Amino acid sequence: MRPIQNRSRCRLLGFVLLAVLTVPALAVEIDGRIDPAEWQGAQRVTDFKVVQPLTGAAPAHPVEGWILATPEGLAVAWRVSMPPDVPRSRQPVQRDFEAQVDRVNFNIDFDGDGRTAYNFCISSTNGIGDGVFSNENAFNDDWDGNWKHAVSEDDQGWTAEALIPWYIAPMRQGTDGRRRVKVNMDRVIGATGERAAWPAVTFERSRFVSDFIPIEVAEYSQSLLAVTPYVSGLYDNVDGRSDFDGGADLFWKPNGQFQLSATLNPDFGQVESDDLVVNFSATETFISDKRPFFTENQGIFEYTTPSDFSQLLYTRRGGGGGAGGPGARRRPPGGRRR
Template sequence: MVEADALVVYLDPHHDHLTGAQFGVSAAGVQRDALSYNDQFLDVTWDAVWASAVQVDAQGWVVEMRIALSQLRFPAADRYTWGINVQRVIQRRNESSWVQLVRKNEAGLASRMAHLEDIAGITPPGTLELMPYVTSRAEFIEPPITGSPFNDGARAFGAAGMDLKYGVTNSLTLDATFNPDFGQVEVDPAVVNLTQFEVFFEERRPFFTEGAKVFGNFGRSGASEYWGFFRPEPTLFYSRRIGRAPQGRVVTPYSDVPATTTILGAAKLVGRTRRGWTLGALDAVTGREHARLSDGVQTTTRAIEPLTYSLILPGAAATNQLRRHQGAA
């Protein structure tokens, strides 16, 4: 969408001049959505459910969007004032037109929105989503070692699990997953690591990417203009270690080693309080993994990864300080 004509709608339902959501549609009908935080940064991993349609004619193009209130978070009130802005991108002119002008030489996005006042007759909808799944797959690959008792070239696999999303309050959301399936996630690039240091891969699993900025900001100084110049930003939490490949090593003629550690269950609570504090908590349990070993005569099993419990509490990110600096109400 960056290289195409587009229309983008920005909303700040909390009207805190710091956070919000954006929904964009290109002239070809391609959608893009993101969450904004700290006034100007974007979390593009957010994947909302909304509808849009585009019609192209001789005079140009027209777009219509339908955004359900269930995709937005806002507190209960009799009347609301939201922040709103609309951007039209004309790529051939390298031009952007705004309802409320956002200058290129000035920082800020949510703090520069217009006010949509006297919104009434709406209530924050409750959220409860259940998504069970059952998967099966088969492999027909010539085994790397002939004579293996664990792989004759044809193997079948099956799994079942469920994802859950629940709105605890109007501003706190609980995500849970049981035996998640990440088969649709893009495969990591092949890397030959000859060093003693761990290779860091980008997180692409949906459960961990949604709301990841709450945990990714853990350790930052808190300033909205902090870009990491002159000092590295600490990585205190690396989510790819949850469900990683088993770390135990086996040396035997024939072996059957799990490629990843099974995530038995995980839960994540993300949201904000009425005072403007952003909260996050993540809890995960991965199973004990075993490898099957054989010397061609006898078959045994060996534990290669222990049962692991992970609890991440990054605390609260104080957005009140930023609000005072920007003079927002």
């Protein structure tokens, strides 16, 4: 009986060892603090060069970056060195900010073909911005993605982490379990405007996205099913009437190669109103769409030139002929021509 017991114990030990070896690697916790154990195996970037002004020199204050593919998404981190004698911006910012503050950027072309790149920006106060580059350097911040971010600060600088899910944008299938993407990351000091980037490319040049550096990462796939309902109510104090409305947006992404988007009774009042513009010229004022359903991956429809805002799809141009003319239909709020 003793040999049988020993054999059973060996089998049990083998099963335990196999279970330990097959446990997935520890996921990166997006908390603004770079844990060496979590970032083990990441590609480390130290060769940042100054691109604003475009000198190509090493930055006076070093910056480091990390890129790591995980099953939960593409993890990116920055360590920005800023000694106490360098002024820091403490200004809180709203999404898609344009303020001159301390910030970092990560740009990625998921297909690596130079056609479309996605931008993810984090300020030192944990404000974010995102958008899409098309036609090499045409930027549109109407696109908003759902991604994680965190920031921490100390006496010698600040740290930012981001996790970009694989379902955030359409992308081609990889080859042999690997995905070839092209990336660019940078750091901007708000007080001086200095930008240090890797690789040393700038969006001020005609070829920006094509000059990203290619890297290979492990191929992962994620699915997403998101239903966003809304309910709104309106009470008319003059007539004493109430009006209620409701609807929903649906996004289904079983993988990176397929996406289904649907909307039921879209809410035209869920975003901020347009700026008031008085235009007496013969050229209409372009007002970009702000509703999430119509801004998702809209960049592929943009074929702009330096002198206009040409698009194959312009959802704000609703209604029929001239205002009040034959066949005119009611336009959504903010959708009228100005």
